Amino acid sequence: MLRIETQHKTVPWRWVVLFAFLAQSHAFILAASGMMTFTLRKYIENPALISSVSSLDVLFNVLIAAPCFYFSDRIWTRFGRRLPFVLTAWAGLAICMFLLPLAVGAVPVAVLVVLWLVFWDVGSTFAMLQMELVPPQQRGRAQAISNWFGNLGNMVVVVVLAGRFDDVVHFAGFTLHGERLIYWFGVFCVLFCIVFTVLFVRERRPTEPPPPDEGGGLVGVFRSVFGQRALWPVYLLALASMLMESDIGPLGNLLFTEQWGYSKQDMGTNVLAGGLLNMVLIIPLVGLVADRFSRLTLFAIGTGGILCLQIAFFVFVQFILPDQRPTIGHMILFGQLMSTCGQIAGVAFLPLTYDFIPRNRMGTAQAGLNILRSFTRLITLNGVALWVTFYAWAFLPEGQYDYFIGHLFTIASGCVGIGIVFYFSRQVRRGRFRPVGREEFESDQRPA
Amino acid sequence: MKRIAPFLVLPVLGLTLLLAGFLWGGRDLRTRLFGEAVPARLPGMWITRAAGSSDLLTSISTECRFTTADGRIFLIHARNHRPLTASGTLPEADFPPHLKTFLDKSLAADIALLRGALRGEARRADDPARIVRVEKIETIHGYLGLPSAPPLLRADAADPLFPIVPADPALAATRGEIRIRAVLDLSDPAALAERRGDSLAAYDYLRAGVATEPAKKNFYLYAEPSSTEFRPVYAYEVDGRSFVRVSHIGRLGGPTLALRLFHDSTVYHDSAAPELGVLIADAGRPEGQYLAWFSRFCEGVFSQWSLTAILMCAGAVMIFVGLLAFSLEVKPSRHLDPA
Known part of the structure; x- marks a missing residue:
């Protein structure tokens, strides 16, 4: 069967x-x-x-x-x-x-x-x-x-x-x-x-032997996960992606409902409009080009696009709109553009990451990525909350918060992320970071 | 047979789900598709608390007093969220346009939206006609402290405050009122600073004349905890016979957007049994704020049909997945490298 x-x-x-x-x-x-x-x-x-x-x-x-x-x-x-x-x-x-x-x-x-x-x-x-x-x-x-x-x-x-x-x-x-x-x-x-x-x-038994156990219990696991230089480029790339993806988290809901006064149903409608466009147009298009272009180029275009749009949205709301309150239409427009860039980056990111992971290190790399993702999320989410609190303490009347200002933090972390992407691509061009995962599969396919 | 058996598991499960979906929603669906439509109205709300007691809301009287920065005061009376004027709207000459917009936000909305609207007014710091203080008094008319099971109800067109009456005279005697008064004030910066920026300056909730602390400091439809259930009451007529029923669709914590209190809707019924009418949410024609209309539309459709739709979609997906897997067995792909 x-x-x-x-x-x-x-x-x-x-x-x-x-x-x-x-x-x-x-x-x-x-x-x-x-x-x-x-x-x-x-x-x-x-x-x-x-x-x-x-x-x-x-x-x-x-x-x-x-x-x-x-x-x-x-x-x-x-x-x-x-x-x-x-x-x-x-x-x-x-x-x-x-x-x-x-x-x-x-x-x-x-x-x-x-x-x-x-x-x-x-x-x-x-x-x-x-x-x-x-x-x-x-x-x-x-x-x-x-x-x-x-x-x-x-x-x-x-x-x-x-x-x-x-x-x-x-x-x-x-x-x-x-x-x-x-x-x-x-x-x-x-x-x-x-x-x-x-x-x-069904899982088939892999032909390569499993990586050796590092020993040392939990410390050994951590040493194995983060001590392998071969996996450092993967972690660097993942860090860049996570910094670029950082958002204002739960404060986003408060911004939408409390500060801008929209309902939760409007939030659903907002997501639906973007989601429909994604399904009908954006994802099929991105899927068509995904395997035809360099994944690194696609990732850089996607992440760079998101950052530019984040800055544009911040300037538009903060300095152009008289009441500093975007309409649902504005949010759908900017959200859709960001989502398109996000789709480009997202389609490229996971396969790109696995291109740089040796096949027998997938589990180890995934472990490292998980730890990195957790700590980055912890830092960015709490960072945004602390920044919004500090801003309110320094510049706003007591008890009032400007959640939108949290976007400044995400823009800053996005700038760090894009810097890492450029560094990564330079190292790839110079041959210092090699897509070992992809090379292993290609060598398997070559006739003996 | 042994070879095919695994491929039959998902389609059989899928067919079971399709059947379950049909059993759950079949009657409503049949009535909606083949029944007769009659206009209905939602004149009340049946509210059941976790403790077991219920209220039947039959009308809401509202008094709004708006004070502008230059000291002018506008007083507006409304019933069931509509201004009490001959036309049901505010006369253009007497009320500035921005007040009419503000009133729309004040009558049916919760206190957070009113706060936001007042904050928005404060941004127009140079406009002497901006609103700086709102006092809203909401009086709820209905039957208080009823048992949790909805009783038989009948219509009474003669009384605008109590157009629905429990058929049992003992329950009809539980008529009562709830009065809520909220004052939102931005006119005095010193007092505002004392309240740490909160515009809510005063709030009272009187239930049958007794001061009560609600779960949330809000207007009646928004003051209940998340365990309280709201079920719209609908009234319709077939061949001169009037029926008043409590909807089978309810919502916890607040009223549903789809079945709006004091608005019109549609009831579908089988002509052989008009008393078994099915209330169908009617979002009306898309107009005004299209996105808000769309949200109401989605809520109406999915609160009514979500379980039926989920069961049927899940069933269809399982059948499709089972057949797709079977297709690989019948016609293996040429893409697969030799194992």
Whole structure:
């Protein structure tokens, strides 16, 4: 019987489409978890406490996801090396999501949220499974297909699901709460992932031996993750991408609703308009060019474009609009342009990263990327919040905040990011950074 | 057969989901597609709290007093969010245009939007006609402290404040009022500084004459905690018989955007059983703010059909995925390198 397998040099595009369905179902699980803030809010008044519980994600990225990545490179079972982690995690996620809307009280809900975060991080090896299923020369277009599905999924979540959280439907003596609908839809997605994977996905044993165990426990893991010079270019590239992607985070919602006075429904409409354009026009176009141009060039164009547009939007709102309040139309226009650049950068980024990762270091690199991503996110999000607070303390009346000024911080971090991109591309041109991952696949393909 | 069995799992699950979707939404869908449409109105709101007690809101009277920077005061009375003038709108001559825009934001909106609108006025620092103080008094008419299950209701066109009446006379005796008074004031910078920039200068909530502390300092429809359920009440007529029903679609924490209180909507019914009318959210024709209309439209469609749509879409996707996987077994791709 046919199975979707890892370690092939070329794979049918139907595999890619099938796997995109699986990946999207996986993404829906994450989207449903976006409602956890609201579930916590029912029992916990203090927003700082809600943030603390939610931000445990960052800690678990380091403590759980990173070791899972590391060890998944070094084990082999009859089910494979990534699948045992993935399937265990999915079973745990399904149980947590089923119980979450039924839990009553702050402690049970918080415990289930924490367990959910733990299992999500155990299942992070799914990203590597994805990369092992799709060979490098097909990853650009596969990423575009995945992005297309991702956009569709995002629109479904924003327009259909997110708005249902507070709904209550009474039917023939039965009452359905929107919160349960959303979480149990997440459970359904997990079950789909499990059934699909068990039926159709198989890992093949890699031909190269696993990298040696560095020893030394957790310290050894960290030494192995960050001590390998071969992976430093990857981390540098990832750091640039993360700095360019930094936004004002939760303050963005406050800016939209409190400072600019729009509703949450308008937020959904805003995302939908951009998402539709992305699906119909932008992603197919980007997908067409993804594997035809240098990924590094595409990444530089995308990231540079985002930075220029961020600066333009800041100047437009702060210095051109009389009431410093953009309309939804303005936001859709700027948001769509930024999203287009983001699509270009995004389609190029992941395959570009994997071009520079040796095949037998994928798990280790993923572990390092996860740690780096967590700490960068922690620093940029808190940096924005501190900057907005400092600005309010220094320049605004007491109790008033200008959340929009947070964009200055993201522009500054974007400037650092673009500097790193230029440094990286110079090192590639000089041959100091080599795409070893891509070279390995190309040498495999050469006739003996 | 053993070889084909794994490929049958997803299509069979998909068909089951399609069937479940049809069972859940089939009746509503049939009534919507093949039933008769009659105009309906949403004259009230059934509000159930987690503790078990309910209120039935039947009308809202509002009094707004706007003070401009040059000391002029404009007083506006409204019922059910419409100004009490002969035309239902404000006369052009007596009210400046910006006040009319401001009033639109004041009557039905929550206190945060009113705060924002007042902040916006403050930006026009040189305009003596800018509004610096708003006093809004909202009086809710209805039946207070009812049991949690919706009772049988009937229409009473004679009383504009209580156009809906519980059929049970004992429940009809629970008529009461809730009075909320909020003052937002930016006229006195010293007092404003004392309130740490908060424009809300005074707030009172009287339930049947008794001072009460609501979950949120806001107007009635926005003052409840997230566990309180809001279900619109709809009224329609078929062949001279009038029906008043509580909608089967509700929302926690506040009213739904789709079924707007005191607005018109549509009920679809089977002519053989007109009492089983299905209320369908009607966003109306797209006009005014298109994006706001679109948000209402989405909320109406998805609050009514989301579960049916999810079950059917998920079923269709599973069937498609199963068939696509089977196609690889029937016709393997030439792209796959030899294992």
